[in-house]
Amino acid sequence: MRLETIETFVFGNPPPRHGGRYFIFVRLTTACGISGVGEIYNATFGPDLCAAMAVDMFARHFADADPHHVEKLWRQSYGAGFTQRPDVTVMGVLSGLEMACWDIIGKAADQPVYQLLGGKVHDRLRSYTYLYPPEGDVYPAPGTPSVYDNPDLAAEVALQMVDKGFTAVKFDPAGPYTIYDGHQPRMEDLTRSEMFCRRIREAVGDRADLLFGTHGQFSVSGAKRMARRLEPYDPLWFEEPTTPENPADMAEIARFTSIPVAAGERLCTKHEFARLLEAGAASILQMNLGRVGGILEAKKIAGMAETRQAQIAPHLYCGPVVAAANIQIAACSPNFLILESIGTFDGPYMSCLKTEIDWEDGYVLPPTAPGLGIELDDAAIAASPYKDGDLHLTMAQTPVLP
Numbered sequence: 001m002r003l004e005t006i007e008t009f010v011f012g013n014p015p016p017r018h019g020g021r022y023f024i025f026v027r028l029t030t031a032c033g034i035s036g037v038g039e040i041y042n043a044t045f046g047p048d049l050c051a052a053m054a055v056d057m058f059a060r061h062f063a064d065a066d067p068h069h070v071e072k073l074w075r076q077s078y079g080a081g082f083t084q085r086p087d088v089t090v091m092g093v094l095s096g097l098e099m100a101c102w103d104i105i106g107k108a109a110d111q112p113v114y115q116l117l118g119g120k121v122h123d124r125l126r127s128y129t130y131l132y133p134p135e136g137d138v139y140p141a142p143g144t145p146s147v148y149d150n151p152d153l154a155a156e157v158a159l160q161m162v163d164k165g166f167t168a169v170k171f172d173p174a175g176p177y178t179i180y181d182g183h184q185p186r187m188e189d190l191t192r193s194e195m196f197c198r199r200i201r202e203a204v205g206d207r208a209d210l211l212f213g214t215h216g217q218f219s220v221s222g223a224k225r226m227a228r229r230l231e232p233y234d235p236l237w238f239e240e241p242t243t244p245e246n247p248a249d250m251a252e253i254a255r256f257t258s259i260p261v262a263a264g265e266r267l268c269t270k271h272e273f274a275r276l277l278e279a280g281a282a283s284i285l286q287m288n289l290g291r292v293g294g295i296l297e298a299k300k301i302a303g304m305a306e307t308r309q310a311q312i313a314p315h316l317y318c319g320p321v322v323a324a325a326n327i328q329i330a331a332c333s334p335n336f337l338i339l340e341s342i343g344t345f346d347g348p349y350m351s352c353l354k355t356e357i358d359w360e361d362g363y364v365l366p367p368t369a370p371g372l373g374i375e376l377d378d379a380a381i382a383a384s385p386y387k388d389g390d391l392h393l394t395m396a397q398t399p400v401l402p
Helices: 047-062 070-078 088-109 151-164 187-207 220-233 247-256 269-279 295-306 320-331 378-382
Strands: 003-012 022-030 035-040 125-130 168-171 209-213 237-239 261-263 339-341
Touching: 003 047, 003 088, 003 378, 022 047, 022 088, 022 320, 035 047, 035 088, 035 320, 047 070, 047 088, 070 088, 070 295, 088 295, 088 320, 125 209, 125 320, 151 168, 151 187, 168 187, 187 209, 187 220, 220 237, 220 247, 247 261, 247 269, 269 295, 295 320, 320 339
Parallel strands: 125 168, 125 339, 168 209, 209 237, 237 261
Antiparallel strands: 003 022, 022 035
């Protein structure tokens, strides 16, 4: 078996754009006609440029290769140009290509990917959702009350999600995050964050865990102040309390608070996650399979985490192909905790696929179809091009003022 062709797709995620502004997909096809799909999670450069990078990487390292040789292909791409370090752009592109290889491998074996990585451990995968606006765009107009800044509205949506079956909800009311972080939280940020936890806990009681998200916006002392305000409401985690550059800083917060620290959506490769574990910075690892280095790299990270009594909670703020890969790694990992879902995996978010993700009463059911268990809808993708210039995610460009 040998890889012969690559196709790339940029899908403009339709409103309300849950999961990001666009998704970058690849499809690899072998000379014998087996195709596999993957997704690149890269917010650093424009999507068309990232797609061109995938074509270049495929031509240099994957063309004419056996897709089963995942380790060799990974090493060739990781070491290209004498780098051998966790470059977020390289790893995003490599993740998409590696993911597509596993889809091919599973289809060739007529098995889901999780069966080839140790077999299914979990028959059902507990999932959580972010609290999105019940109606309208995910990016509301400035000054408009929303679930992002109004604790009463957030509590209403949280209760709706719990009534649907979710046993955990995530929210991030801690204020703006900028290219100049970390900063001290303002008093209004502390008060609003505590009020979110209070109102949502009052609304859902013990029916759901609270997942408190931030975007690495705080200094160490600022994160400690925030944690102290949140502890009475017993969140399941405090997500990425400081920027990801220095695990020692995050470890200081982890030692300070009783709230488990979760982190990892911006990290790449087992090397960065090893530093997180060695420092004791996080006990819940949130690798994103479209960025971390792909499926096998995520399996290695899950194995490392086992040795430190850490759990994995695959992160998802991109498209449904990464969602499908997250499901595969969660199903075969003994230390899986919880899976991020985009709502109940329905609506416009799923319009780029011909297949569905099976969500039922708060749980995702691992597919029995071979490979990743999904298929792109080429016509739907072509009908929804991405025409804007904004990146997948953006940060505020000015410092937070007290």
